[in-house]
Every structure is written in C-alpha cells, then in structure tokens.
C-alpha cells in the first residue's frame with residue numbers, strides 16, 4: 001500500500017499528472033488485497049480448548065476434534081485462506097467443520113457476500129455477462145459456471161421456500177392480511193415458451209397449444225392494484241404495485257401459486273377483484289376455481305386479433321375488404337361488447353371452403369364461450385383495464401429478456417430456479433429473503 005502511494009506521488013511529482021482512473025483502480029485492488037490479508041488472519045481459527053473437543057454428530061454419536069484444516073474461499077475482497085478445526089465421528093466416519101456452518105460457507109467456494117452478488121448478476125443477464133460484471137464492478141475473478149451454479153442454487157432455495165409456503169396455504173386457512181382496503185386488485189395470467197434442452201421434451205407430445213418445438217411453457221402471473229384513472233377515464237396502475245410469480249409447471253400447480261401471491265397482496269381486502277388473460281382455457285379454469293366472484297376480462301387486443309385472423313381468411317389479399325369487415329365486426333360489435341350479436345353474425349357467414357367454415361365455427365365458439373368476459377363498455381365505465389398488457393410486458397421483461405436469448409437452452413429445474421430468483425428480485429423481496437435465509 002505504501003509503495004503504491006509513494007509510486008503515485010513520485011509519478012505525480014515527475015509529470016504533474018494524475019491518471020485518476022488508473023489510481024482509483026490500483027487503490028481498489030490494493031485495498032482488496034489488504035482486506036483479504038486481514039480477513040485471512042481473522043479466519044485462522046484456533047484449536048478448540050481441551051473441554052470443547054467433542055461435539056454432537058448427526059448420527060447421534062459424538063464427533064471428536066482431529067486437526068486444523070485449511071482451504072481457500074472467494075470473498076468480496078478476493079481469495080482468502082480459512083483455517084478451522086475439523087471433527088470426525090468414529091462411529092459413522094462423518095467429518096464436520098462447525099465454523100463453516102457458522103460462517104454460512106458449508107460446502108461452498110464463495111462467501112455469502114460473493115454469492116449475493118452472483119445471484120444479482122445471474123438473475124439479470126446471461127451467466128457470462130455476470131462473470132464480466134463481477135470482474136468490472138466488483139474486481140472479482142469468477143467463472144460463468146460459478147455464477148450459474150450460485151444463482152441457480154439460490155433460486156432453487158427460493159423456489160423450495162415458495163413450495164413450502166404453497167403447501168402450507170393449501171393445508172391451512174390463510175391468515176387475513178390486515179391493512180387498508182384496496183380499491184381494485186388485478187390478477188393477470190399468461191403463458192410463454194422457453195427453449196429447453198432435449199431431455200425436457202422427450203416423451204412429451206409434440207407441439208401443444210401452439211407452442212413451438214423445443215420449448216416448454218412458463219406460466220406467469222402478476223398482481224397489481226389500481227386506485228384511480230386519468231381525465232379520460234382510463235385506468236392507471238398504481239406505481240410499483242406489480243409483483244410476479246411463475247414457473248414451468250402444470251396449471252394446477254400454477255393455480256395454487258398465483259392464488260397465494262394474490263392472497264399475500266391483499267385479495268381478501270380488495271373491494272373489486274379482476275382476473276384477466278387471453279382466451280387460454282387454463283386461465284379461466286383457474287379463475288373460476290381460485291378467484292370466484294371476481295370480474296373476468298378477456299384481453300381486448302387478443303379478441304381483436306381473433307377477428308383479424310378471420311378477416312384475413314375471409315378476404316385474402318384484400319386489405320380493403322378486411323378493413324370493411326373489421327369495421328362492422330370489431331368496432332360495432334366486439335368493442336361495444338355485443339358479443340351475442342357478433343356470434344350470430346359469425347355463424348351466419350356462408351362459405352364453400354370447409355377450412356374457412358371450420359375456422360368460423362372455432363372463432364364463434366371462442367366468442368360465445370367468453371361473452372361475459374368481453375363486456376368492454378361496462379368494464380370501461382368502471383374505469384377498469386381492458387387489456388392484459390402488464391402480464392404481456394412481464395412475459396417479455398421477466399421471462400423473455402432473461403431466458404429466451406439466442407443459444408440458451410434450459411433444464412426445467414434451471415429455468416425454474418432463475419425464474420424464482422428473478423421474480424423475487426423484481427418483486428423487491430430479495431433482500432428480505434437473503435437476510436432471512438438462515439432462519440428457516
């Protein structure tokens with residue numbers, strides 16, 4: 001440190017210049033090194049006193065102190081050496097390092113400080129970018145693999161805790177969350193495909209639900225609140241009120257997950273409850289099962305998309321014809337919530353093309369099935385959202401931007417770990433999790 005200082009002063013005297021960046025980085029490196037040396041001294045644990053050389057073993061017997069053992073761990077200050085007592089059980093031959101447990105580094109190469117950084121960069125972008133951020137921002141040399149391992153291990157722990165909470169929620173009556181009444185609470189759900197490694201699709205029937213090959217569907221849900229609307233009456237989402245939860249899992253499993261999230265967000269004290277999604281059947285099954293009595297709304301833009309597809313089939317290569325048809329069917333019927341009339345109009349379309357007839361029938365059924373969820377004018381009169389843009393944006397920002405970059409192929413376990421970690425972080429719960437992680 002002092003040689004570094006005298007070198008910097010000498011250089012400055014000689015040239016009159018100070019390369020601030022070079023100096024600050026050199027100081028950071030030197031301070032890290034000094035810190036690592038000091039930390040290594042702190043981490044040199046003595047032999048236990050004579051009366052503390054026996055500790056309980058998990059097998060029920062006693063482990064005895066054998067010797068001091070050393071290893072390296074990576075800390076926020078760089079690599080340090082740890083020396084601590086090792087105990088061995090003569091009965092089951094299990095060795096243990098009580099100090100490692102106490103320091104939260106049992107079976108880990110990295111300190112908690114480094115693991116927290118790994119988790120934050122690992123949930124945010126590709127693991128190799130995380131490695132780069134660790135180098136540039138924290139001055140730490142880690143491998144992409146270690147960022148991946150750590151981020152996935154922490155995500156898996158978060159996911160496991162969620163599952164414990166979900167199991168508890170199923171078995172017990174959930175405690176009422178006290179607080180102010182919430183004027184309007186929304187639950188939105190959607191699905192989005194994530195590319196997976198081959199073994200995750202083997203034995204599954206091919207393309208289902210329009211999912212492209214080699215992907216598995218992540219079910220994502222969000223919960224947010226609304227207290228007001230703008231001068232024109234359009235709904236305004238409460239800032240920072242959105243939380244996300246999701247996983248690659250069955251609709252049944254996802255239902256319990258989104259139910260718990262909504263509950264924790266104050267479902268029981270919401271004065272108006274709204275569930276929104278596209279037309280996917282699983283969404284409405286879950287809405288009926290877990291959120292009875294809520295207002296159900298099909299995303300208006302999805303509904304319009306259904307009409308557009310039909311318009312293109314009815315008037316191929318005829319934009320004017322398509323527009324004219326949409327003017328009637330979208331503007332005068334769908335947007336006005338006159339779904340029964342729309343269904344009648346669709347069913348009365350004649351065509352000699354069997355494919356087109358089949359498409360018309362499918363779409364008419366879709367509108368008939370969702371008619372009550374498409375009463376857009378009364379929804380608007382209540383200043384409710386009519387589009388599920390929040391969850392669609394969530395599919396892109398929460399899932400797509402992290403898990404769908406080119407060349408990425410996930411295991412279900414890996415993807416679910418990163419999704420859990422990412423949602424936890426985006427929901428502003430990571431710090432609480434990290435502080436509380438050793439309590440459970």
Ligand SMILES: [Zn+2]
Pocket residue numbers: 057058059060061062089090091092093094
């Ligand atoms: Zn033992």
